[in-house]
Structure formats: C-alpha cells, structure tokens
Amino acid sequence: MYVLIDNKNGVPIYEQIYTQIKNQIIAGELASHEMLPSIRGLAKDLRISFITTKRAYDELEKDGFIYTIQGKGCFVAPKNTELLREENLKKIEAHMEQILQLAASCGLSNEELMDMMKLMMEETV
Numbered sequence: 001m002y003v004l005i006d007n008k009n010g011v012p013i014y015e016q017i018y019t020q021i022k023n024q025i026i027a028g029e030l031a032s033h034e035m036l037p038s039i040r041g042l043a044k045d046l047r048i049s050f051i052t053t054k055r056a057y058d059e060l061e062k063d064g065f066i067y068t069i070q071g072k073g074c075f076v077a078p079k080n081t082e083l084l085r086e087e088n089l090k091k092i093e094a095h096m097e098q099i100l101q102l103a104a105s106c107g108l109s110n111e112e113l114m115d116m117m118k119l120m121m122e123e124t125v
Contacts, residue, residue: 001030001037005046013048017056025065025076026087032078036066039074 003020005013024030036057037045043053057074060066064083068074103113 003042003046005048014052014055014059017042017046017053018059021056021060022063022065022087025079026084030076032076034076036074036076 001021001024003017005016021030021036030036036042039053039057040050043050046053057066057068061068061074064080065077066074067077099113
C-alpha cells in the first residue's frame, strides 16, 4: 500500500489517506481481506498523528471499504459491487457536470450535445 501526503494542496490529511486507500481498493491494488498497516504504523511512516490515521480508517470502515478485527488489525473488505457501482456513478455524474458546463460555455444546444454522445457511443460499440 502506498500513501503520499501533500501538505500544500489544502485537502485534510485524513481525507488524503482515505481517498488514496479507497482508490487502491476500488482499482484492485489492495485485495479483499488483505491486512492494512496498523494505524500506529502508518502514522509513524507518514510522520503524522495517530488520531489523523485513525480518522481515515474509521471513515473507510464506516463506508464499507475496510473492516476491523479486534486485536488483529484492519483488513480490506470484500468488494461490494453495489458500493463500487455507486462510486463509479458519482464519478460519471461529476464528469457529466463538467461536460454540461463546457457545452454551455460553447453555446452547444442539448440536441447537439446528445448527437455528439450518440456518435461517440456508436464508435465504441
């Protein structure tokens, strides 16, 4: 598992840890039931507070990405296809919002935008 903290980007450190681990789980880089570094160990490696790391792990567990076995540690939860689908839907919606903003800035009508989408879909099939 690889986590990189960027102190200059303004995103809270716990959120950076959460996002990077979540993305590695979704991408399959971390396998189901794989043991994660201990909270204290990760905090030490990243040179951050134990509390910050704990918050990231707590959020990951709350959202169903990891589970904890008392006295043994934290592990990657089995992939929940609905959870993964929901994550991908959020990403698609964000991209679609960007597309709509770009289309509006170019004066593209909804019909022209839909035509473009249909052409792209035909080309990929």
